[in-house]
Amino acid sequence: MIDLQLTEKTHDEARQGEALVIDAPEQRNGKKLYIESYGCQMNFADSEIVASILKEDGFTTTGDYKEADVVFINTCSIRENAEQRVRNRLSQFGAEKRRNPKLIVGVLGCMAERLKAKFMEEEKLVDVVVGPDAYRDLPQLLSQAEDGSKAINVLLSREETYADISPVRLNGNGITAFISIMRGCDNMCSFCVVPFTRGRERSRDPYSILAEAQDLYERGYKEVTLLGQNVDSYKWKGADAEEGAPIEVNFAQLLEKVALVSPELRIRFSTSHPKDITDEVLYTIAKYDNICNYIHLPVQSGSSRVLELMNRTYTREWYINRIDAVKRIIPGCAISSDIIAGFCTETEEEHQETLSMMDYVGYDFAFTFSYSERPGTMAARKLTDDIPEEVKKRRLSEILVKQQEWSLRRLQQQVGKTVRILVEGFSKKSDQDYCGRNDQNAMVVFPATKNISPGQYVNVYIERCTSATLLGRLAE
Structure with missing residues (x-):
């Protein structure tokens, strides 16, 4: 048996993953793997893919990095403090590497792709650097590192979806699981590094998604979350599995197909994009009781001018239209959001527009951040990060206070039910x-x-x- 553990750091809060025991592979190489994941749910899902690939190569895994032969950090580049946490953690692993020189330390994911050779040059303890599309190459890269060479593969792919890999479920409760339905992103939001670190958008074939959902249900899982940087732009073109005729599947159709696996399998999804979420998706949610009445619909800002600078490709009025559609088609649907305080050139009046948007929607909860310039993004190249830090902190505090008020109000509405x-x-x-x-x-x-x-x-x-x-x- 194998003891699997993952640490996930999501947004500003960290939680320790639970241990999971699974059947061991027939062949073991005697080596143990330890993984930590930072950032979004996609990183968590990617760590499960990494564990599966290395399980097939004979690795077992451990929840104690001091027992490991290989330590991986699956990284996030969305915010500066996430990168700083990774660097701090690497320094801790460095102390263990000095005690055990044979220990291999690797950096995976978005930060690995973005910083690439810098890790090799400046972070002397890093032996392996692997981008999100190169995980299949891990066994070869680890062999290279064992021979004393630095190993790196950060090539992005237009085809890789890992559709044929059955992820090792690392969260350990045997009840909820992630299913990745697409990779990459074509939305060039000016503040975001994802298109540069995860590549262009590509959708996974629906047959493999349905097979994974069916397998999870048969193994006793009761809830799946469909993951993508922008699930609403999911689109797969191919041949019908039975008749061979050309077909095209959009997100609403995929959502329905997964819901039909079983009425006892609860369905969630993340993340939606305001420019792409359709009434067809909303009516599909309303049609099936096992699709949860909850949508994460990031607004980022309540100002149309700031949204244009962010290259979000929708206006305040468009976002309100989509919110009105959600409330009309799915009464009682919970809505959450992402909000950035203090984006480049944001005025006090535009900050007030964000606060008024929060009042209009009444978000159940929100992930809130002060703007952090990310190297290589459009905003870093073309805009000036000109809002003083004390102003960002004050605006963020006002957003947080308002969201706490709405979170409490929304929960109070369920008291007595x-x-x-x-x-x-x-x-x-x-x-x-x-x-x-x-x-x-x-x-x-x-x-x-x-x-x-x-x-x-x-x-x-x-x-x-x-x-x-x-x-x-x-x-x-």
């Missing part, structure tokens, strides 16, 4: 309570009982709430 949740495990604060998420992605905590176990759907009567959590008891 009975909600259906999927039990994920014990609460972080107490092994006397279970926790799980409802259809709107709100965390629900309730007293554990012997006749309830993780993986079950239960009805919980909501008695009270905090600004982040619903608290209740099992319904009669």
Whole structure:
């Protein structure tokens, strides 16, 4: 048996991944792998692909990097402080490498692609640098590193989707899983490095996606999240598996196909883009009870002028139109967002437009950031990061306060109601309570009982709430 563990650092919060035991490969090479992942859900999913590739090469994995022969950090370049955390972690691994010179340390993912040779030159402890499209090359690169050579492959691909690889599930609860449906991004948002670090957009074939969803369901998983940088632009052209006729599948059609795997398999997806989300997608969500009534729809700014500078390709009015459509077609649908404070040249009036947008939508929750210039982006090349840090911090604080108010208000609306949740495990604060998420992605905590176990759907009567959590008891 293999003990698998992953650490995921999402946005500004870190959580330790749970251990997962899976069947061992027939052949082992005696070496252990340790992986940490920083950033978005796509990085988490990529780490599962890496674990699968190296499992086939005979690696087992460990939750203790001091036991490992190979240590990987799967990195994020979205924000400057994410890169700083990676550098700090590398210095910690460096101390272990000095104790164990045979230890191989590798950097994977977006930061690896962006900084490339700089890691080899300046970070002396890094032996392997691998970009998001080169994970199949890892066994060869590790062999190269074992021979004492530095190994690097950051080539981007127009075809790679890893569709044929069955990911090793690293989150360990056996209940929820990610399914990557596409890779890369064609949206050249001026603040974002993703198109440069993950390459052009390409969609995975629907047959492999459905096969993965079916396999997860048969193995007892109860929820899947379909992942892509912009899921609404998913589009696959190919031949029908049975008749061979040319077909084209869009995201709404894919969503329906996955929902039909089983009514007991709950479906989520991330991330949507305001310029691409269609009424067809919204009607598909409304049609199927097992597609969660929750949409992450990043606005970034409430100002049309700032949105144009960001190259988001929609206006304030367009975004409001999409919000109105969500509320009309899916009443009660939860909506979350990403918001950037202090983008280049943002005026106080435009900041107020963002606050008014938050009031118009009433987001259930939001991921909020002050603008951080990323080297190589359009904004870094053509715009001036001219908002003082103290102004960014003040504007971000105002956004945070408003979002806390709306998060509390939205949860208060569910007090006194009975909600259906999927039990994920014990609460972080107490092994006397279970926790799980409802259809709107709100965390629900309730007293554990012997006749309830993780993986079950239960009805919980909501008695009270905090600004982040619903608290209740099992319904009669």
